[in-house]
Amino acid sequence: GAVVSQHPSWVICKSGTSVKIECRSLDFQATTMFWYRQFPKQSLMLMATSNEGSKATYEQGVEKDKFLINHASLTLSTLTVTSAHPEDSSFYICSAGDRGLSYEQYFGPGTRLTVT
Amino acid sequence: QKEVEQNSGPLSVPEGAIASLNCTYSDRVSQSFFWYRQYSGKSPELIMSIYSNGDKEDGRFTAQLNKASQYVSLLIRDSQPSDSATYLCAATMNRDDKIIFGKGTRLHILP
Numbered sequence: 001g002a003v004v005s006q007h008p009s010w011v012i013c014k015s016g017t018s019v020k021i022e023c024r025s026l027d028f029q030a031t032t033m034f035w036y037r038q039f040p041k042q043s044l045m046l047m048a049t050s051n052e053g054s055k056a057t058y059e060q061g062v063e064k065d066k067f068l069i070n071h072a073s074l075t076l077s078t079l080t081v082t083s084a085h086p087e088d089s090s091f092y093i094c095s096a097g098d099r100g101l102s103y104e105q106y107f108g109p110g111t112r113l114t115v116t
Numbered sequence: 117q118k119e120v121e122q123n124s125g126p127l128s129v130p131e132g133a134i135a136s137l138n139c140t141y142s143d144r145v146s147q148s149f150f151w152y153r154q155y156s157g158k159s160p161e162l163i164m165s166i167y168s169n170g171d172k173e174d175g176r177f178t179a180q181l182n183k184a185s186q187y188v189s190l191l192i193r194d195s196q197p198s199d200s201a202t203y204l205c206a207a208t209m210n211r212d213d214k215i216i217f218g219k220g221t222r223l224h225i226l227p
Contacts, residue, residue: 043219043220093159
């Protein structure tokens with residue numbers, strides 16, 4: 001299957017700072033990537049759909065000015081958590097699919113963010 | 117509103133037995149269906165996809181789809197303790213549409 005990577009795998013930052021998370025499709029091109037957040041023992045929550053070359057589509061209740069998404073190339077999408085607060089501490093996961101192959105979406109390994 | 121429903125479990129199954137996981141979906145135009153496995157603290161891993169009615173087998177896993185009943189299931193034969201995880205059922209309409217996930221079923225395989 002297709003391979004998706006994320007960087008960093010974990011990050012600790014101080015309240016008020018910004019953190020950037022990268023999502024890369026390693027062996028395919030992805031015009032669309034998805035960003036999720038998952039709190040402990042809870043289900044996946046879709047935050048936004050990242051579209052290459054255009055603005056991201058955010059889910060209801062997700063602040064677009066706080067969670068900045070940039071999809072500048074067919075293999076890279078970034079999520080920046082701006083002015084992070086402890087309540088933003090969570091597991092952030094991206095997914096992408098190879099349009100040339102199938103409808104399947106593959107997840108990156110996730111980024112664990114802790115805001116102190 | 118598109119929804120995917122799963123029993124949250126936990127579902128406890130003895131080692132070596134068949135584990136049966138079920139899922140229903142609300143949107144009749146859904147075309148693609150997936151089962152993901154998620155271990156605690158890890159991201160989901162795709163284990164099966166199914167697009168047409170009937171059964172699809174891959175090793176110890178069999179996915180079953182019944183579009184008339186809007187029902188998807190996953191059977192795990194010869195269950196192993198390593199199969200203990202949360203299984204997520206998902207559906208989508210097309211390649212770039214977002215995947216709608218169920219909340220997952222926790223499966224415990226008892227040694």
